[in-house]
Amino acid sequence: xxxxxxxxxxxxxxxxxxxxxxxxxxxxxxxxxxxxxxxxxxxxxxxxxxxxxxxxxxxxxxxxxxxxxxxxxxxxxxxxxxxxxxxxxxxxxxxxxxxxxxxxxxxxxxxxxxxxxxxxxxxxxxxxxxxxxxxxxxxxxxxxxxxxxxxxxxxxxxxxxxxxxxxxxxxxxxxxxxxxxxxxxxxxxxxxxxxxxxxxxxxxxxxxxxxxxxxxxxxxxxxxxxxxxxxxxxxxxxxxxxxxxxxxxxxxxxxxxxxxxxxxxxxxxxxxxxxxxxxxxxxxxxxxxxxxxxxxxxxxxxxxxxxxxxxxxxxxxxxxxxxxxxxxxxxxxxxxxxxxxxxxxxxxxxxxx
Amino acid sequence: xxxxxxxxxxxxxxxxxxxxxxxxxxxxxxxxxxxxxxxxxxxxxxxxxxxxxxxxxxxxxxxxxxxxxxxxxxxxxxxxxxxxxxxxxxxxxxxxxxxxxxxxxxxxxxxxxxxxxxxxxxxxxxxxxxxxxxxxxxxxxxxxxxxxxxxxxxxxxxxxxxxxxxxxxxxxxxxxxxxxxxxxxxxxxxxxxxxxxxxxxxxxxxxxxxxxxxxxxxxxxxxxxxxxxxxxxxxxxxxxxxxxxxxxxxxxxxxxxxxxxxxxxxxxxxxxxxxxxxxxxxxxxxxxxxxxxxxxxxxxxxxxxxxxxxxxxxxxx
Numbered sequence: 001x002x003x004x005x006x007x008x009x010x011x012x013x014x015x016x017x018x019x020x021x022x023x024x025x026x027x028x029x030x031x032x033x034x035x036x037x038x039x040x041x042x043x044x045x046x047x048x049x050x051x052x053x054x055x056x057x058x059x060x061x062x063x064x065x066x067x068x069x070x071x072x073x074x075x076x077x078x079x080x081x082x083x084x085x086x087x088x089x090x091x092x093x094x095x096x097x098x099x100x101x102x103x104x105x106x107x108x109x110x111x112x113x114x115x116x117x118x119x120x121x122x123x124x125x126x127x128x129x130x131x132x133x134x135x136x137x138x139x140x141x142x143x144x145x146x147x148x149x150x151x152x153x154x155x156x157x158x159x160x161x162x163x164x165x166x167x168x169x170x171x172x173x174x175x176x177x178x179x180x181x182x183x184x185x186x187x188x189x190x191x192x193x194x195x196x197x198x199x200x201x202x203x204x205x206x207x208x209x210x211x212x213x214x215x216x217x218x219x220x221x222x223x224x225x226x227x228x229x230x231x232x233x234x235x236x237x238x239x240x241x242x243x244x245x246x247x248x249x250x251x252x253x254x255x256x257x258x259x260x261x262x263x264x265x266x267x268x269x270x271x272x273x274x275x276x277x278x279x280x281x282x283x284x285x286x287x288x289x290x291x292x293x294x295x296x297x298x299x300x301x302x303x304x305x306x307x308x309x310x311x312x313x314x315x316x317x318x319x320x321x322x323x324x325x326x327x328x329x330x331x332x333x334x335x336x337x338x339x340x341x342x343x344x345x346x347x348x349x350x351x352x353x
Numbered sequence: 354x355x356x357x358x359x360x361x362x363x364x365x366x367x368x369x370x371x372x373x374x375x376x377x378x379x380x381x382x383x384x385x386x387x388x389x390x391x392x393x394x395x396x397x398x399x400x401x402x403x404x405x406x407x408x409x410x411x412x413x414x415x416x417x418x419x420x421x422x423x424x425x426x427x428x429x430x431x432x433x434x435x436x437x438x439x440x441x442x443x444x445x446x447x448x449x450x451x452x453x454x455x456x457x458x459x460x461x462x463x464x465x466x467x468x469x470x471x472x473x474x475x476x477x478x479x480x481x482x483x484x485x486x487x488x489x490x491x492x493x494x495x496x497x498x499x500x501x502x503x504x505x506x507x508x509x510x511x512x513x514x515x516x517x518x519x520x521x522x523x524x525x526x527x528x529x530x531x532x533x534x535x536x537x538x539x540x541x542x543x544x545x546x547x548x549x550x551x552x553x554x555x556x557x558x559x560x561x562x563x564x565x566x567x568x569x570x571x572x573x574x575x576x577x578x579x580x581x582x583x584x585x586x587x588x589x590x591x592x593x594x595x596x597x598x599x600x601x602x603x604x605x606x607x608x609x610x611x612x613x614x615x616x617x618x619x620x621x622x623x624x625x626x627x628x629x630x631x632x633x634x635x636x637x638x639x640x641x642x643x644x645x646x647x648x649x650x651x652x653x654x655x656x657x658x659x660x661x662x663x664x665x666x667x668x669x670x
Contacts, residue, residue: 352518
């Protein structure tokens with residue numbers, strides 16, 4: 001193996017590792033939010049001034065004196081700190097990926113034009129994620145910050161996945177496959193619409209969770225009672241909330257939370273119908289196993305995600321189900337991105353060709 | 354491998370062709386996507402953008418929509434017709450080239466007769482719109498662009514000389530002039546300056562793609578520059594043309610047509626384009642030619658958008 005292909009191999013492994021780590025960080029983030037541990041440490045980046053969690057009685061006494069407004073709960077503090085450790089490692093790993101990408105791009109020995117804009121973009125986003133992570137603490141779980149932190153995490157994961165697909169593209173995509181699937185070309189724009197719809201639905205899910213509206217509707221399929229007259233869109237989606245001491249456990253009234261929850265359910269119906277149609281149509285029309293498989297994965301994850309959503313209501317938001325609902329949403333997005341990537345063709349046009 | 358693919362695909366066209374022997378409206382509706390594809394919609398969108406900029410720069414202040422809409426529509430229709438004729442003329446070579454054999458015509462989604470009727474109809478419609486609602490000068494100039502591109506370039510120059518696109522580029526460079534005459538009904542030097550920018554931009558733009566597709570063109574005996582004079586020579590030409598383009602792009606500022614915003618925008622875009630050309634010549638990797646081609650499109654699009662912004666934000670005199 002030459003010096004250069006070793007470097008390529010290193011980059012590929014780094015990206016794969018960070019991809020897996022990003023999934024763990026997203027899972028830990030959801031776990032932190034759902035165990036109400038977001039304010040487990042009242043300061044940032046330290047926890048009650050320590051780099052781990054106050055546990056001995058002396059440490060706890062000192063911590064409570066320094067932060068009298070927040071009673072020390074070591075279990076919650078650990079949840080928050082473990083999320084920070086993993087997120088920090090991910091950030092460092094992404095910095096290494098950006099560095100290696102720059103080196104590969106400008107090395108004379110490499111024959112391939114490695115992406116450089118994408119890794120730098122991911123590095124920028126993950127840096128901003130650190131800032132959002134800080135604001136979740138300092139702004140006391142303001143819903144827009146919490147939702148933004150979720151979306152930033154998903155964006156990091158999706159872009160890492162895109163980078164992974166691009167680095168591996170030359171090994172997977174053969175010209176023959178592209179030609180065989182040329183009649184699927186038009187579905188790549190529908191897949192892009194699917195990504196837009198799913199992004200909106202994930203944002204709505206984040207809004208539901210950060211406003212503590214997950215248990216505001218406890219009946220299926222839409223909501224209990226006369227939910228239609230409960231709807232009030234006036235303040236439900238205000239991005240900047242009124243000033244509050246803390247936004248933990250939500251600051252909105254019941255009917256506003258019902259509105260948010262109902263929006264997420266309608267979003268689920270639209271997203272579910274669109275993605276199911278997309279996956280089934282592509283499965284029926286595709287000729288290559290690679291695209292058929294991706295469509296199957298998309299459809300399976302969709303079924304699992306809807307079941308998890310229903311279970312959240314049916315069993316009153318069990319922790320494991322709620323975390324899984326978050327993780328499968330990420331998986332759904334990744335499979336949709338993989339499908340879109342495989343459908344997209346080199347469709348460059350020129351007047352003079 | 355392409356031979357094998359061709360064999361497996363050849364039976365399909367005849368099967369589909371039988372149902373399209375005569376021209377019918379219903380076939381257009383059933384097959385709209387194929388008709389849409391042969392008009393090169395992305396290229397036409399860029400052409401119409403440059404025409405729009407020509408219109409905006411021709412007069413100070415707002416544009417009369419009674420002129421704007423028919424002019425854009427007419428130019429778009431005639432450009433689409435020109436692109437469709439290009440597909441018709443190139444049907445044979447597209448069938449041979451692996452990359453293009455599944456285009457609507459070689460794949461048999463549209464018959465040649467139907468494509469000709471389609472192209473003629475939209476060309477006629479576009480010409481009538483321009484003649485009746487804009488002015489005869491614009492109508493005839495646009496038609497000249499169509500003839501120059503579809504007949505002079507595609508049928509003759511393309512197959513005759515490696516300087517094909519340098520000369521043929523004039524046809525694709527004409528839209529800003531068309532936009533200008535649509536508003537003022539006269540040919541003025543400033544309009545020709547915009548034409549000159551696109552004219553100079555065309556060779557480095559297209560040669561980057563031609564390098565990427567050199568083997569395809571060699572296979573069908575189209576004398577594109579990389580085929581006749583080699584990739585290395587073509588790359589030198591691209592590099593030199595980006596320098597020339599840099600100078601030409603300064604002219605709108607120097608003659609007082611545009612302001613400093615344009616100057617900054619044009620310099621940055623041309624520096625990046627030069628950077629791509631430099632990389633292509635001296636440190637080329639697998640995807641560099643294609644990346645240069647893609648950037649050239651972004652370059653022209655942004656350059657004209659900046660011309661537009663500059664014109665409305667910092668109007669001259």
